[in-house]
Amino acid sequence: MTDKRVAVITGGASGIGKQTAIKFASKGDQVVVADFNQQLGEETVAQIIKDGGEAIFVKTDVSKYEEVEALVEKTVATYGRIDVMFNNAGIGRVTPVLDQDLKDYHSVINVNQHGVAHGIIAAGKKMRELGIKGVIINTASVFGFLASPGTFAYHASKGAVIMMTKSAALEMSVHGIRVLAVAPGAVDTPIIQGYKDQGMVDQMKSKVMGNKLTLPEQVADTVYLLSLPEASAINGSVVMADEGYASFK
Numbered sequence: 001m002t003d004k005r006v007a008v009i010t011g012g013a014s015g016i017g018k019q020t021a022i023k024f025a026s027k028g029d030q031v032v033v034a035d036f037n038q039q040l041g042e043e044t045v046a047q048i049i050k051d052g053g054e055a056i057f058v059k060t061d062v063s064k065y066e067e068v069e070a071l072v073e074k075t076v077a078t079y080g081r082i083d084v085m086f087n088n089a090g091i092g093r094v095t096p097v098l099d100q101d102l103k104d105y106h107s108v109i110n111v112n113q114h115g116v117a118h119g120i121i122a123a124g125k126k127m128r129e130l131g132i133k134g135v136i137i138n139t140a141s142v143f144g145f146l147a148s149p150g151t152f153a154y155h156a157s158k159g160a161v162i163m164m165t166k167s168a169a170l171e172m173s174v175h176g177i178r179v180l181a182v183a184p185g186a187v188d189t190p191i192i193q194g195y196k197d198q199g200m201v202d203q204m205k206s207k208v209m210g211n212k213l214t215l216p217e218q219v220a221d222t223v224y225l226l227s228l229p230e231a232s233a234i235n236g237s238v239v240m241a242d243e244g245y246a247s248f249k
């Protein structure tokens, strides 16, 4: 057992999750990279180890509670504790609401909403059991506040993340566990790169000063700051990491 913190990052194989895993490891934390993409997840871990950090990969589908519970158990079996749970895995689908394939709707809700609920519950229970005053951070989005065409299920899921964050923070504060959300705007990751509609990406870029996409490293920095003891007064909050997306007209 060491005095290092242990951070679990879901969706750690790519984009924001990958950069967050690298950030925590670079600061000396022990990192558990969880993702259902084994190849890319193992590449994140290999990069961390090459750079002198400590990490393991645990293949996890966050939409299945038993897999998230097993992830938390594996974390504690390996490193002895869990201090930070970053519930970040997510997917996007772009379809007009009335032309929606309901299977897509349910997939988005299963991953983005239920996946976050599973992480909050499994990590929160383990932190309470071990008496750890940990931090749970969830990835919301500006799309949890603002509507945009073609992303009905995504809006539903991110709105739910925001209210689950507040509700869990309220109930878990008695155990000294903080629950927060980070809300990125338009971040340069494969989710956005996969949008076929370049007009939609251009429209998102135009919402921020400088007409650009945010880097995933910038969101990772925000998540890391929120996890620190110096952020102890921040609880139940949704912190915008959107370069003004939701604030500028």
Ligand code: NAD
Pocket: 010, 011, 012, 013, 014, 015, 016, 017, 034, 035, 036, 037, 060, 061, 062, 063, 088, 089, 090, 091, 111, 112, 115, 139, 140, 141, 142, 183, 184, 185, 186, 187, 188, 189, 190, 191, 192, 216
């Ligand atoms: P990304 O596609 O690079 O990363 C998402 C990761 O989640 C991938 O590694 C993927 O394999 C993993 N994943 C998907 N479903 C999973 C499942 N069921 N179980 C485990 N892992 C799963 O995209 P990203 O932009 O880094 O997305 C990370 C989070 O940020 C998501 O919640 C997304 O909604 C959110 N977000 C992204 C943006 C943006 O502009 N990129 C903006 C706001 C919010």
